[in-house]
Amino acid sequence: MPYLTAVVLAITAVPSLLQFVIPGLEPAWARDPAAIAAHGQWWRLATALLVQDGGPFGTLVNLGFLAVLGHLAERALGRPRWLVLYAAGAVAGETAGYLLNQPGAGNSIALCALAAGLAVSSAGRLERSVGAFYAIVSGAWLLADLGVWGVVAMVALAAAGAQLVAHRARVPEWLFPAVPAVAAVALTGVPDLHGPALLSGLIVGWLWELPSREPPEPVADGVAASG
Structure with a gap:
């Protein structure tokens, strides 16, 4: 059961x-x-993570993605990595927001790190594809400020990103982590605080996977494996 996700969701949803x-x-x-x-x-x-500045729609989106991403991450990555990723996104995003003089509120920055961590280090294609999809959504919101055509472009970009999930079985494995990496670079260059948040999730996810990717030590000749 996703107990950690349920607790964080409740703590976030009440003030939101x-x-x-x-x-x-x-x-x-x-x-x-x-x-x-x-x-x-x-x-x-810290309290900026518990309220939302996107109005009713943005609040429901953030809470909904917290439930989905949180459940997937808790199931695929475990609770310790869940907590590290969520905290990394919060720290990176809030620090960037302060340094860039960007007021605001919302837990989307923490979700960015969860999404990036899923895209990088999850074993399942569903988890990796949903993580990549959220990375696209986190950047697509900026297009809404460009007027009607910006909203159209935002919807089109989100729809294109949804294809990663719908056709995840045919998507090359390298594309899942590549999408949040590109989004992180683009958003950091804008600049937008979601860029550093995505980057923190990519780094944590990659570093966490390093021990499992180290090649096994060679077995000396003439030494039989036990068991």
Whole structure:
């Protein structure tokens, strides 16, 4: 059972939903670089993960992806790696947001690291394809700011990304980690805080896999394997 995902989802969902009935909750908890620098309100870097700045639709999307990505990651990667990836995305994203002077709120940066970790180190194609799909979605949102044609491009890009999941059996294995890698570079260059968050997930996922990829030690001649 995805107990860790359920706990984090509940902790995130309660204030994320309460912000719509408690005026001022979201701005009081959001990442505000000016308030952090001038008044030392560093706690905002943590509370910003518990409220959402995308309105009702963005809130439901973030909570929904937390449930899906969290469940897949907990099943495929285990709880320790889940926690490390989620924390890495949160730290990288919040740090980037502060340094880039980008106010805001939401747990999408933590989800970016979970998605990238799935794309890099999961054994199953479903998990890898969903991780790659979320990497595309995390960047496609920026197109919505370009007006009607931006929204059309965003939907088209998301639809194209969904093909990774729908046709995952025929997708080359290298494409799953390549997609979040390209998204990480592109978003970092914009700059957008989701880029460093994706990059942190790629690094953690890759480093975690290193021990299992080391070649086995050669067996000396004349020594029989036991068992």
